[in-house]
Amino acid sequence: DAGVIQSPRHEVTEMGQEVTLRCKPISGHNSLFWYRQTMMRGLELLIYFNNNVPIDDSGMPEDRFSAKMPNASFSTLKIQPSEPRDSAVYFCASSTSTGLETQYFGPGTRLLVL
C-alpha cells in the first residue's frame, strides 16, 4: 500500500511568493495532520482535519497560512505571502480516525524561502 504522499519534495521560492504544499493521505484514513519542523521549535502541529473538516487550527502561525481538504484524498497547505522564517520541513500525516491512533507521516516537503 502507498504511504502518505507529499509534493513537492523540495521547494525554493522568493519572499512574497505564494507556496502550495500538497498531500495525499493513506487510503481509508480519515484524519489528516500538517506538521512543521524547524530547528528552533522542533515538530509542531499546525492543523488537523477529520472527515475533511478542520478540527483544530490553533497551531497555524498566522493568516498567511491556510489549509484545505476538498476531499478525502487530497489536502493543501498554502502560504501567501511567504517569508524567510517560513523555511522548514512540512510534514503531512494521516491516521484511521481521531483519538488514540497511530499517525503515519509522509516524506515531508523541504521549503526554503529566500
Place this chain on the structure above:
Amino acid sequence: AQTVTQSQPEMSVQEAETVTLSCTYDTSESDYYLFWYKQPPSRQMILVIRQEAYKQQNATENRFSVNFQKAAKSFSLKISDSQLGDAAMYFCAYLRGATNKLIFGTGTLLAVQP
C-alpha cells in the same frame, strides 16, 4: 500542558551493541499513547514502536523494545544488536486522544560506530 523531555541530545553505540534512549513525559491524563519515531537523514518520519498507556506489557518490535514506567512517566527505547542503518534522530512522542495532537521531544541523535 503535556511535555516530552529527551535529555540526551546525542548518543553513540558500537555496531552490534545495545543502546537505550531516554524519554520522560508529563501528563495528568490516564489514557494516552507513546511513540518512538526515527528520522534518518532523508527526513522521513518512521514509526518505530507504539505503547498504549493502559497496557502493562512493554511493547517490542524485533530489535526495538521499550521500558514503560507509567508511575514514573518514563518511556525509554532499547535498541539491541545495533546496525549502521539505525543511525538517525529518534523522537519520543506523546498522544492524548482528546486533542489528537502529537507532542514531540527534542530528539536524540544516535550515531552507530562500525
